[in-house]
Amino acid sequence: MKTLGKLLLVSYLLIFAVGCADNRSGYNPLADFEQLDPATIFAMPEAIPSPNYSTEQLQRGRYMVGLLGCGSCHTDGALVGNVNQSRLLAGSGTGIAYSSPFIDDFPGIVYPPNLTPDMETGLGSWTMNRLVQMIRVGTTDHSSRSLPVMPWPAFVNITEEDAFAVAAYLKSLTPVKHQVPSNVSRGQRSVAPYVHFGVYQSLPTD
Ligand code: HEC
Structure with missing residues (x-):
């Protein structure tokens, strides 16, 4: 009853x-939404010098990652304008909706993963090739394509050299242990917070 x-x-x-x-x-x-400004300007962490990559490559990678704004999504708090300085590039506990919250009560959500080379929670086990491929064409090892929420279509014209510098820089960061929440499929309620990016066109008035 x-x-x-x-x-x-x-x-x-x-x-x-x-x-x-x-x-x-x-x-x-x-x-149900609050308007916030994401944080876009903050310093990228220094890479640890490594015999595998030249200083120029690492500096170029750091410059590119700052310029392309990878940290605005892949850093805790950055999406809501409140950067966690101790977790730069170590993934975001705030997700991004990939289906429209206007249509789905519970939209699908992706959580920008940890880009530091931590073995368990980050990119520690990724090969350089896999990383370069992900940046340039958004595909993983198994050729499955990442959702374009990760803006790989915008990076399509990046040169092989620059993509390699970005990958080398990420591989040379201090590993940070930080597990981001699992992605949530459309229709399921997300426990962790999320933001929604949108462009809205006005409707005809008559
Ligand atoms: C607009 C937000 C956004 C920006 C900017 C962004 N990414 Fe991402 N990235 C994501 C999301 C969301 C995912 C997860 C996609 C998925 O699960 O399908 C992701 C996934 C990845 C992955 C795969 C990691 C894994 O563990 O599967 C790599 C590597 C990556 N991004 C690197 C970068 C780099 C390098 C840059 C800058 C050149 C960048 N991203 C910029 C949102 C972003």
Whole structure:
């Protein structure tokens, strides 16, 4: 009986929400969202000098990673404008919605992974080739393609040399142990927080 009551209440709320959306009277799909500015300017960590890569390569990689804004997604707190300086490039506990929260009550969420070379939680076991491939064409070892939330389509014109410098720099960072939450599929409720990027076009008024 109690469950039936709950069910009825839920369907009533759903009808109410749909009703509002249909006639657009006072329905605000952004009501549950807060507008924030992501942090885009912060110093990239120094790489540890290594016999495998030249100083020029590591400096170039650090410059490129700062310029391409990898840390704005792959650093805790950066997506919400509050960078955790002790976890630079070590992944984000705040995810990014890849399906529209206006359409899905529970959108799909991806959590930008740890890019430091920690063996368990980061890129410690990744080969240089795998990293270069991920940066240039968004594919993993098994040729499965990452969602374009990771903006690999924007990096498609990067030269092999620059992609290699980025990979060398990431491989030479101090490993930081930090496990990001697992990605959440569309329709499942996410326990960890997430942001949503969007461009909204005005609708015709008549
Ligand atoms: C707009 C946010 C964003 C930016 C900017 C970004 N990434 Fe990502 N990246 C992601 C997300 C989200 C994933 C996870 C994608 C998935 O699970 O399909 C990811 C995945 C990756 C992976 C795969 C790691 C793994 O463990 O699977 C690598 C490597 C990577 N990014 C490197 C970079 C580098 C290098 C840059 C800068 C040149 C960069 N990313 C910029 C969001 C971003």
